[in-house]
Amino acid sequence: MKKYKILLIIADGLGDRQVKSLGNKTPLEVADKPNIKELLKSSLVGLMDPIGPGIVAGSDTSHMAIFGVDPHRYYRGRGALEALGTGAYLTEGDIAFRGNFATVDENMNVIDRRAGRKIDEGEQLVNELNQKIGEIDGVKVTFYKATEHRVAVVLSGKDLSDKISDTDPHEVGRKIKESIPLDNSISARRTAEIVNNLTKRIYDVLSTSIYNKNRIERGEPPANIILLRGASKFVELPKLYNYTGLKGGAVSATALIKGVCKAIGMDVFTPKGATGGIDTNYDAKADKVIELFKDDKYDFVFLHIKATDAASHDGKAEEKVKAIEKIDYIIGKILNNVGREIVIMFTGDHATPVELKEHSGDPVPVLLYVPDNIIPDNVSDFNEREARKGSLKIIGLDVMNLLLNYSNRATKYGA
Amino acid sequence: MKKYKILLIIADGLGDRQVKSLGNKTPLEVADKPNIKELLKSSLVGLMDPIGPGIVAGSDTSHMAIFGVDPHRYYRGRGALEALGTGAYLTEGDIAFRGNFATVDENMNVIDRRAGRKIDEGEQLVNELNQKIGEIDGVKVTFYKATEHRVAVVLSGKDLSDKISDTDPHEVGRKIKESIPLDNSISARRTAEIVNNLTKRIYDVLSTSIYNKNRIERGEPPANIILLRGASKFVELPKLYNYTGLKGGAVSATALIKGVCKAIGMDVFTPKGATGGIDTNYDAKADKVIELFKDDKYDFVFLHIKATDAASHDGKAEEKVKAIEKIDYIIGKILNNVGREIVIMFTGDHATPVELKEHSGDPVPVLLYVPDNIIPDNVSDFNEREARKGSLKIIGLDVMNLLLNYSNRATKYGA
Numbered sequence: 001m002k003k004y005k006i007l008l009i010i011a012d013g014l015g016d017r018q019v020k021s022l023g024n025k026t027p028l029e030v031a032d033k034p035n036i037k038e039l040l041k042s043s044l045v046g047l048m049d050p051i052g053p054g055i056v057a058g059s060d061t062s063h064m065a066i067f068g069v070d071p072h073r074y075y076r077g078r079g080a081l082e083a084l085g086t087g088a089y090l091t092e093g094d095i096a097f098r099g100n101f102a103t104v105d106e107n108m109n110v111i112d113r114r115a116g117r118k119i120d121e122g123e124q125l126v127n128e129l130n131q132k133i134g135e136i137d138g139v140k141v142t143f144y145k146a147t148e149h150r151v152a153v154v155l156s157g158k159d160l161s162d163k164i165s166d167t168d169p170h171e172v173g174r175k176i177k178e179s180i181p182l183d184n185s186i187s188a189r190r191t192a193e194i195v196n197n198l199t200k201r202i203y204d205v206l207s208t209s210i211y212n213k214n215r216i217e218r219g220e221p222p223a224n225i226i227l228l229r230g231a232s233k234f235v236e237l238p239k240l241y242n243y244t245g246l247k248g249g250a251v252s253a254t255a256l257i258k259g260v261c262k263a264i265g266m267d268v269f270t271p272k273g274a275t276g277g278i279d280t281n282y283d284a285k286a287d288k289v290i291e292l293f294k295d296d297k298y299d300f301v302f303l304h305i306k307a308t309d310a311a312s313h314d315g316k317a318e319e320k321v322k323a324i325e326k327i328d329y330i331i332g333k334i335l336n337n338v339g340r341e342i343v344i345m346f347t348g349d350h351a352t353p354v355e356l357k358e359h360s361g362d363p364v365p366v367l368l369y370v371p372d373n374i375i376p377d378n379v380s381d382f383n384e385r386e387a388r389k390g391s392l393k394i395i396g397l398d399v400m401n402l403l404l405n406y407s408n409r410a411t412k413y414g415a
Numbered sequence: 416m417k418k419y420k421i422l423l424i425i426a427d428g429l430g431d432r433q434v435k436s437l438g439n440k441t442p443l444e445v446a447d448k449p450n451i452k453e454l455l456k457s458s459l460v461g462l463m464d465p466i467g468p469g470i471v472a473g474s475d476t477s478h479m480a481i482f483g484v485d486p487h488r489y490y491r492g493r494g495a496l497e498a499l500g501t502g503a504y505l506t507e508g509d510i511a512f513r514g515n516f517a518t519v520d521e522n523m524n525v526i527d528r529r530a531g532r533k534i535d536e537g538e539q540l541v542n543e544l545n546q547k548i549g550e551i552d553g554v555k556v557t558f559y560k561a562t563e564h565r566v567a568v569v570l571s572g573k574d575l576s577d578k579i580s581d582t583d584p585h586e587v588g589r590k591i592k593e594s595i596p597l598d599n600s601i602s603a604r605r606t607a608e609i610v611n612n613l614t615k616r617i618y619d620v621l622s623t624s625i626y627n628k629n630r631i632e633r634g635e636p637p638a639n640i641i642l643l644r645g646a647s648k649f650v651e652l653p654k655l656y657n658y659t660g661l662k663g664g665a666v667s668a669t670a671l672i673k674g675v676c677k678a679i680g681m682d683v684f685t686p687k688g689a690t691g692g693i694d695t696n697y698d699a700k701a702d703k704v705i706e707l708f709k710d711d712k713y714d715f716v717f718l719h720i721k722a723t724d725a726a727s728h729d730g731k732a733e734e735k736v737k738a739i740e741k742i743d744y745i746i747g748k749i750l751n752n753v754g755r756e757i758v759i760m761f762t763g764d765h766a767t768p769v770e771l772k773e774h775s776g777d778p779v780p781v782l783l784y785v786p787d788n789i790i791p792d793n794v795s796d797f798n799e800r801e802a803r804k805g806s807l808k809i810i811g812l813d814v815m816n817l818l819l820n821y822s823n824r825a826t827k828y829g830a
Contacts, residue, residue: 001771373433373770375800391803394468401469405776412774413466414473415493415671
């Protein structure tokens with residue numbers, strides 16, 4: 001039996017409903033997809049509930065499930081995964097926060113939750129914080145710059161807890177919040193205290209920083225505080241190679257997804273021009289996938305496209321159609337360069353119907369192309385409507401088992 | 416409500432993919448199946464994942480699941496089940512091995528892993544071993560003859576472990592291996608030591624046996640050692656009668672399957688001429704099923720046919736087609752003799768696509784004939800392609816519940 005390499009493409013928020021502005025069709029129905037249609041000749045098709053029927057999945061929990069890691073057992077919040085994806089180095093028990101550079105007045109009232117969003121001095125401010133703070137109450141503190149106004153903040157030490165509340169008031173005009181323990185443990189009380197002390201130290205450092213003086217001089221809001229939210233303890237995840245035997249490479253520009261991939265031990269690549277938005281450089285992503293396929297190091301390549309979800313959240317049906325057509329273009333380019341002797345799954349991590357502008361718990365269409373002589377599902381197109389006629393009716397946790405089976409890489413359970 | 420008797424027919428490795436030599440049809444599609452087609456008029460049809468989507472099932476784990484015993488909870492390896500099927504008497508905690516009569520030189524290097532395969536004196540050699548060894552280090556040792564060169568070896572005593580390695584080097588020309596403990600437990604260390612002492616004793620007995628002297632004189636390789644593999648602890652399984660109320664009789668010629676049936680308390684029958692191969696006596700099997708149906712002792716009759724899997728592993732599509740046609744013939748014969756007032760399920764325990772020659776994780780078609788006035792699925796034939804159009808989409812663990820329901824034997828869950 002020939003062992004095939006595997007390509008998994010996840011278009012974030014792919015699933016949709018009938019869209020009025022598209023003549024009651026879904027973006028997948030409207031999009032021109034010649035390469036995907038070609039794959040249908042040797043594909044199984046159907047619907048996937050990333051977590052379970054009706055459950056509205058986040059991108060993190062869904063990707064974990066699709067990669068075969070049960071989120072009900074391992075998920076501990078977004079913070080640690082996003083910090084990982086931002087470049088943080090985490091060890092078991094670390095507490096990670098998502099943070100915003102923000103602007104407060106001298107009474108600690110929030111004036112701008114994003115300090116103008118565009119912060120050219122982010123790198124310098126993060127370096128200054130790391131140099132001047134370093135440690136609070138015996139706990140190591142590390143700051144990592146993310147996109148725009150975003151930062152990740154990591155506490156490393158013993159007996160820390162993620163059962164503490166945000167300092168982010170989530171509203172302009174309100175005072176920054178005290179972090180309070182959310183259970184009665186000593187570790188939660190201690191961690192909340194550390195976070196409150198840390199917030200004061202951050203204000204001391206940032207409000208006196210030369211970079212913020214420059215910002216004020218230029219008429220920009222000073223990035224004089226970091227609002228913290230989503231405390232999350234880092235729990236080591238099972239490693240993809242250990243539970244599947246697959247050596248995986250991931251191509252993504254989205255910190256949260258990169259974090260999930262890193263957490264299961266995949267090598268992660270963000271090619272130049274890949275933005276995680278609708279303006280992403282599709283060719284750069286396709287080229288990186290092709291490069292990974294030609295590298296003997298990888299037998300499983302994962303490609304994440306965020307543009308579909310971004311368009312959905314903005315309610316832009318036409319943009320979503322275009323993003324899907326670009327994914328079809330990518331698939332064509334990969335096939336032309338890598339050939340058809342690979343197993344391909346194309347699906348979404350959840351539905352984000354453009355008319356809802358939010359994630360929904362609708363099932364997501366899934367396509368599984370197999371070069372071997374399988375019985376194809378013979379549907380006329382790949383979309384939400386036709387997928388109901390296919391033979392696949394799966395959950396996210398089934399995906400890796402299906403990919404291992406159809407690439408002839410599964411190990412037999414029993415004799 | 417009339418309670419029907421139940422017939423469950425499992426064709427081993429039944430599921431398949433499109434086969435080029437069959438004009439891109441599956442063996443089930445090509446096979447002429449007049450009796451099965453007749454059943455379709457009052458049948459539900461669909462697909463079954465024996466364990467779960469994409470999971471490549473063994474015959475043992477799959478049969479356990481189909482009989483309603485969760486393998487994830489109860490499966491402890493093939494050895495104990497196969498020993499049971501070979502005729503071994505096992506109690507909880509016993510350690511069973513699969514063994515080969517083999518030929519070693521005086522330095523214990525393996526010359527023939529099967530001692531020529533054809534061993535006419537197998538029965539006598541096993542008797543000699545049982546008489547002369549009996550016990551090692553306070554642990555009872557029992558040998559059971561299986562087919563050809565195969566034996567089952569059982570250790571009975573307290574605090575034994577199956578976490579030990581094989582003595583079988585799995586290769587000719589290599590020295591027989593020391594069994595080593597696979598964990599740090601005292602029981603594993605002790606069991607490995609017993610197995611190594613046992614191996615020496617086996618050699619002492621067999622190398623001086625008159626039967627082997629005769630073999631050497633006839634120019635045959637002496638069966639002077641037993642290579643042991645697949646240590647497995649016997650765990651009592653739930654009994655079919657206790658969890659379903661069904662009194663079951665099984666017709667099979669395959670040791671592993673017979674073992675599963677015995678382990679759940681079924682009476683097991685191997686009619687003369689039933690071989691577990693493609694040369695099996697189908698009439699003898701049909702006759703035994705008919706006999707069991709006419710016996711008031713049984714309300715659940717299980718028929719296992721190995722020929723489909725044997726043909727698949729050999730890559731012989733035409734043989735598989737013939738085996739399926741023989742199963743159709745068996746069904747006709749049973750219906751003619753028993754009548755149509757029975758519930759019948761016909762399915763496979765896993766797919767073994769003839770072009771792959773190995774088990775795969777593809778779903779298996781399932782047919783459920785019900786004499787009551789159910790709404791039939793109205794598919795045109797019973798095969799992998801048509802089964803996708805049916806209403807059943809089940810896993811192995813659903814089977815007994817479905818059979819109990821449609822035979823009007825289920826007990827209500829709740830009020």
